[in-house]
Amino acid sequence: MSYLQIFEDSFTGYWHYLVGEILHPTWHNYFYMLIVLSILVWLLEIAWPWRQDQALFRKDFWLDAFYMFFNFFLFSLVVYNALSNLGVKAFNDMLARMGITNLVALHIETLPVWVQFIIMLVVADFVQWWVHVLLHRVPWLWKFHKVHHSVEQMGFAAHLRYHWMETIVYKTSLYLPLTMIGFGIDDFFILHAFTVLIGHLNHANVPFSYGPLRYVFNNPVMHIWHHAKVFPNSHPYGVNFGITLSIWDYIFKTAYIPSSGRDISLGFDQVENYPGSFWKQLVIPFTRKS
Ligand SMILES: [Zn+2]
Numbered sequence: 061m062s063y064l065q066i067f068e069d070s071f072t073g074y075w076h077y078l079v080g081e082i083l084h085p086t087w088h089n090y091f092y093m094l095i096v097l098s099i100l101v102w103l104l105e106i107a108w109p110w111r112q113d114q115a116l117f118r119k120d121f122w123l124d125a126f127y128m129f130f131n132f133f134l135f136s137l138v139v140y141n142a143l144s145n146l147g148v149k150a151f152n153d154m155l156a157r158m159g160i161t162n163l164v165a166l167h168i169e170t171l172p173v174w175v176q177f178i179i180m181l182v183v184a185d186f187v188q189w190w191v192h193v194l195l196h197r198v199p200w201l202w203k204f205h206k207v208h209h210s211v212e213q214m215g216f217a218a219h220l221r222y223h224w225m226e227t228i229v230y231k232t233s234l235y236l237p238l239t240m241i242g243f244g245i246d247d248f249f250i251l252h253a254f255t256v257l258i259g260h261l262n263h264a265n266v267p268f269s270y271g272p273l274r275y276v277f278n279n280p281v282m283h284i285w286h287h288a289k290v291f292p293n294s295h296p297y298g299v300n301f302g303i304t305l306s307i308w309d310y311i312f313k314t315a316y317i318p319s320s321g322r323d324i325s326l327g328f329d330q331v332e333n334y335p336g337s338f339w340k341q342l343v344i345p346f347t348r349k350s
Pocket residue numbers: 192195196205208209286
């Protein structure tokens with residue numbers, strides 16, 4: 061297939077997929093999965109609020125709700141799907157020229173599903189932990205990641221407030237390791253739903269830390285320190301980089317929960333002057349002043 065054909069098919073294919081998802085829901089439906097999990101975690105915020113005085117429709121609630129749908133659907137619809145299909149085609153063409161036709165190093169599809177689940181969770185989360193550290197340490201990446209850190213009041217939807225460049229950076233870094241173990245990025249619906257749930261909870265206004273499981277799973281009590289306005293002198297680039305799992309922060313000594321983070325200031329230096337609209341946040345990482 062030609063590159064142009066792939067580009068065109070990506071748009072029409074994704075459009076049909078999205079309409080089908082909305083009109084003909086199945087048990088593997090991403091659209092309703094996002095809605096159901098969002099409502100579920102929001103209900104938990106209502107039932108067990110950590111900051112009692114935080115409004116139900118907190119600061120930037122609607123901005124973040126828009127980000128949720130943009131990053132989950134619209135960005136894929138508009139550009140990501142086409143770009144990634146082209147990228148995959150170019151990558152495979154390049155490999156074929158080098159005589160490599162099969163990248164799969166490990167055939168895990170023969171293993172029990174729960175083992176596949178754990179392997180994919182651990183591999184993907186480990187790669188993402190390192191990418192997240194880089195988002196903090198590399199100045200031009202930090203400009204994009206600042207969008208996520210501009211959250212000043214935490215609630216479940218803050219999870220998906222991030223610049224679309226992060227989608228490209230994360231998915232590109234995941235492509236090779238996941239292909240090598242025989243998985244596509246979005247193949248595993250249950251795993252995807254699980255990571256959305258944990259991510260929503262990490263940002264929710266709930267006081268959960270999951271008891272002893274806090275050493276395995278990231279949680280709201282831990283992740284709020286990742287959003288602290290001021291990082292400790294010992295970790296100037298940040299703390300608690302975990303996405304779904306917290307184990308990497310304990311292994312690499314970046315775990316930091318000095319006290320209850322319930323009322324700490326969030327954001328970064330001068331966050332009050334950071335643009336508050338979606339379109340301005342889209343543009344600002346590309347400008348010099350960000
Ligand atoms: Zn971060």
